[in-house]
Amino acid sequence: xxxxxxxxxxxxxxxxxxxxxxxxxxxxxxxxxxxxxxxxxxxxxxxxxxxxxxxxxxxxxxxxxxxxxxxxxxxxxxxxxxxxxxxxxxxxxxxxxxxxxxxxxxxxxxxxxxxxxxxxxxxxxxxxxxxxxxxxxxxxxxxxxxxxxxxxxxxxxxxxxxxxxxxxxxxxxxxxxxxxxxxxxxxxxxxxxxxxxxxxxxxxxxxxxxxxxxxxxxxxxxxxxxxxxxxxxxxxxxxxxxxxxxxxxxxxxxxxxxxxxxxxxxxxxxxxxxxxxxxxxxxxxxxxxxxxxxxxxxxxxxxxxxxxxxxxxxxxxxxxxxxxxxxxxxxxxxxxxxxxxxxxxxxxxxxxxxxxxxxxxxxxxxxxxxxxxxxxxxxxxxxxxxxxxxxxxxxx
Amino acid sequence: xxxxxxxxxxxxxxxxxxxxxxxxxxxxxxxxxxxxxxxxxxxxxxxxxxxxxxxxxxxxxxxxxxxxxxxxxxxxxxxxxxxxxxxxxxxxxxxxxxxxxxxxxxxxxxxxxxxxxxxxxxxxxxxxxxxxxxxxxxxxxxxxxxxxxxxxxxxxxxxxxxxxxxxxxxxxxxxxxxxxxxxxxxxxxxxxxxxxxxxxxxxxxxxxxxxxxxxxxxxxxxxxxxxxxxxxxxxxxxxxxxxxxxxxxxxxxxxxxxxxxxxxxxxxxxxxxxxxxxxxxxxxxxxxxxxxx
Numbered sequence: 001x002x003x004x005x006x007x008x009x010x011x012x013x014x015x016x017x018x019x020x021x022x023x024x025x026x027x028x029x030x031x032x033x034x035x036x037x038x039x040x041x042x043x044x045x046x047x048x049x050x051x052x053x054x055x056x057x058x059x060x061x062x063x064x065x066x067x068x069x070x071x072x073x074x075x076x077x078x079x080x081x082x083x084x085x086x087x088x089x090x091x092x093x094x095x096x097x098x099x100x101x102x103x104x105x106x107x108x109x110x111x112x113x114x115x116x117x118x119x120x121x122x123x124x125x126x127x128x129x130x131x132x133x134x135x136x137x138x139x140x141x142x143x144x145x146x147x148x149x150x151x152x153x154x155x156x157x158x159x160x161x162x163x164x165x166x167x168x169x170x171x172x173x174x175x176x177x178x179x180x181x182x183x184x185x186x187x188x189x190x191x192x193x194x195x196x197x198x199x200x201x202x203x204x205x206x207x208x209x210x211x212x213x214x215x216x217x218x219x220x221x222x223x224x225x226x227x228x229x230x231x232x233x234x235x236x237x238x239x240x241x242x243x244x245x246x247x248x249x250x251x252x253x254x255x256x257x258x259x260x261x262x263x264x265x266x267x268x269x270x271x272x273x274x275x276x277x278x279x280x281x282x283x284x285x286x287x288x289x290x291x292x293x294x295x296x297x298x299x300x301x302x303x304x305x306x307x308x309x310x311x312x313x314x315x316x317x318x319x320x321x322x323x324x325x326x327x328x329x330x331x332x333x334x335x336x337x338x339x340x341x342x343x344x345x346x347x348x349x350x351x352x353x354x355x356x357x358x359x360x361x362x363x364x365x366x367x368x369x370x371x372x373x374x375x376x377x378x379x380x381x382x383x384x385x386x387x388x389x390x391x392x393x394x395x396x
Numbered sequence: 397x398x399x400x401x402x403x404x405x406x407x408x409x410x411x412x413x414x415x416x417x418x419x420x421x422x423x424x425x426x427x428x429x430x431x432x433x434x435x436x437x438x439x440x441x442x443x444x445x446x447x448x449x450x451x452x453x454x455x456x457x458x459x460x461x462x463x464x465x466x467x468x469x470x471x472x473x474x475x476x477x478x479x480x481x482x483x484x485x486x487x488x489x490x491x492x493x494x495x496x497x498x499x500x501x502x503x504x505x506x507x508x509x510x511x512x513x514x515x516x517x518x519x520x521x522x523x524x525x526x527x528x529x530x531x532x533x534x535x536x537x538x539x540x541x542x543x544x545x546x547x548x549x550x551x552x553x554x555x556x557x558x559x560x561x562x563x564x565x566x567x568x569x570x571x572x573x574x575x576x577x578x579x580x581x582x583x584x585x586x587x588x589x590x591x592x593x594x595x596x597x598x599x600x601x602x603x604x605x606x607x608x609x610x611x612x613x614x615x616x617x618x619x620x621x622x623x624x625x626x627x628x629x630x631x632x633x634x635x636x637x638x639x640x641x642x643x644x645x646x647x648x649x650x651x652x653x654x655x656x657x658x659x660x661x662x663x664x665x666x667x668x669x670x671x672x673x674x675x676x677x678x679x680x681x682x683x684x685x686x687x688x689x
Contacts, residue, residue, distance in 0.1 A: 006494055009490065009493050009494055010494070013482075013490055017479070017481070017482060203477045203478070203479065203480060204473070204475040204476060204477025205477035205478050205479055206477070207446065207471075207473040207475060207477065208471065208472075208473060208477060208478065208491065208538060208539070209494070210444065210446055211444040211446065211466070211469075211471035211473070212466075212467060212491070212494045212495055213494060379446060381475070
């Protein structure tokens with residue numbers, strides 16, 4: 001009998017049994033459903049956005065509307081004006097959301113809930129310019145002179161550092177979504193591995209299995225079977241995310257391309273991170289055979305993952321600081337930190353290669369170490385087995 | 397032939413196996429007996445490398461066990477266990493596949509074992525939905541589904557009702573008739589005497605008695621004599637003859653070559669002898685004698 005075939009059978013059982021469970025299917029359908037809904041909702045929000053309307057009421061200097069539009073153009077604001085015969089109608093329009101501000105003669109600016117300073121400045125500037133135009137006309141200036149007087153100064157604008165583009169923001173958002181999904185997947189499927197191993201010990205079925213296969217095969221089979229389940233969940237969520245993003249039409253950004261890039265990086269780092277953490281979870285799972293011992297033992301991987309999650313968030317905004325760069329080489333954190341770095345910035349190839357190599361080597365060492373602890377602990381039922389005891393038992 | 401040779405195993409200060417040796421032959425059923433903690437389970441686990449002996453070895457037909465050979469053995473551990481939420485048909489087929497059967501053969505073998513235990517219509521039931529007795533049957537099916545050439549069964553009769561025991565005994569007899577070497581441990585000595593041809597009694601990790609059950613009884617140096625006179629146990633003291641009293645019965649312990657005619661004549665002086673038995677020790681007696689308890 002081929003060892004690989006046996007390991008495949010072990011993996012297959014874990015995959016099929018867990019994939020069939022109602023809890024997994026429900027959670028999967030629910031999350032995919034939520035992700036699919038994001039696109040249409042974003043599209044609706046996008047459709048709602050149009051020009052901001054400024055209402056004009058009462059006695060205002062002639063040309064106030066044009067003056068406001070002129071100012072808005074200089075400030076790169078999408079604004080339109082509407083005139084109202086009385087304040088009551090204007091207030092109704094504010095309440096209905098048709099206009100954002102009403103300019104009531106030269107007396108007041110009326111908003112719905114909160115004063116919007118930028119809009120207020122625009123309205124005040126527009127009215128003031130119109131008023132200056134009236135005064136200038138009264139002083140005998142010709143209409144063209146008045147127009148040139150009212151023309152806003154055309155400043156060119158520049159920044160010292162490259163501006164953050166919409167695409168950068170989209171990449172950051174994608175990296176954050178990927179980071180969250182990776183963090184949740186590592187915890188969730190790692191704990192599935194731990195639970196599976198603990199249950200086999202608790203139900204004592206492990207001795208029946210061990211009479212046919214080697215301990216390391218069980219560990220590897222479980223990690224592969226459950227890992228595949230995790231991968232399918234990520235594929236389903238990723239595919240639905242890309243589908244839903246393709247619905248949203250954002251100018252100048254190929255959001256689907258960004259989605260595919262984030263998705264590819266996520267799959268790679270999920271596989272690397274999952275293997276590392278699931279062997280750790282599996283090894284720890286072999287030391288317990290009671291549900292009540294699980295929470296305490298499961299804390300260790302959580303404590304290791306958590307800093308990686310926070311470092312990943314740091315990497316979102318500052319992907320090249322020394323701390324973030326160092327963290328992206330440390331195997332317990334690299335899946336999250338390097339994953340984010342390669343999404344939001346350009347990482348030298350050697351850094352990426354070293355980071356991947358380090359996590360692969362550590363995972364292999366963990367498999368050897370974990371395999372021995374598993375072998376030493378798996379037939380000790382009852383109370384939690386100390387790692388040292390398990391290590392020594394394996395030698396006997 | 398499965399052979400345990402000079403197996404030694406130490407767990408800290410505890411000696412589990414201390415030079416244990418015996419053989420299990422194809423087509424025969426061997427009862428593996430011993431008090432609790434004698435080393436039975438440890439010895440059985442050595443067959444599957446679940447415990448690695450400090451010294452000695454287990455061999456099959458003179459060769460050390462390798463993985464391929466171990467896969468042709470069946471094992472039912474003392475600590476029963478299967479997947480509670482897995483369908484029993486799938487579960488038995490799964491263990492068959494782990495033992496090397498193809499997908500289709502595994503499915504057929506699983507169905508055949510379920511039919512044999514009259515569980516064919518419950519193949520889609522989860523293990524946890526079955527009664528305790530049926531769970532035991534599924535456990536046995538999982539151990540034997542791949543038609544092993546050796547069956548190692550740790551306490552297979554524990555927890556079974558009389559009907560379940562009879563079914564189990566029939567299965568073991570049937571396997572032996574097809575050439576399977578069977579080793580099983582038990583504390584139910586009457587049952588062992590009924591089912592087994594051979595017996596090994598161990599204590600403190602070493603063999604204290606082994607051989608064919610009938611031969612061991614025949615070769616025992618003592619015989620038990622029991623007499624009833626006028627329908628009541630005859631309790632007259634006999635000079636120099638040891639007696640064992642239990643449950644209103646008196647048994648005289650005699651040399652196997654004792655002149656029982658003299659005792660019979662003596663008893664007749666007290667009335668009509670209504671019952672007279674002169675028998676070798678049974679397995680329980682041999683066990684007690686062997687372990688000295």
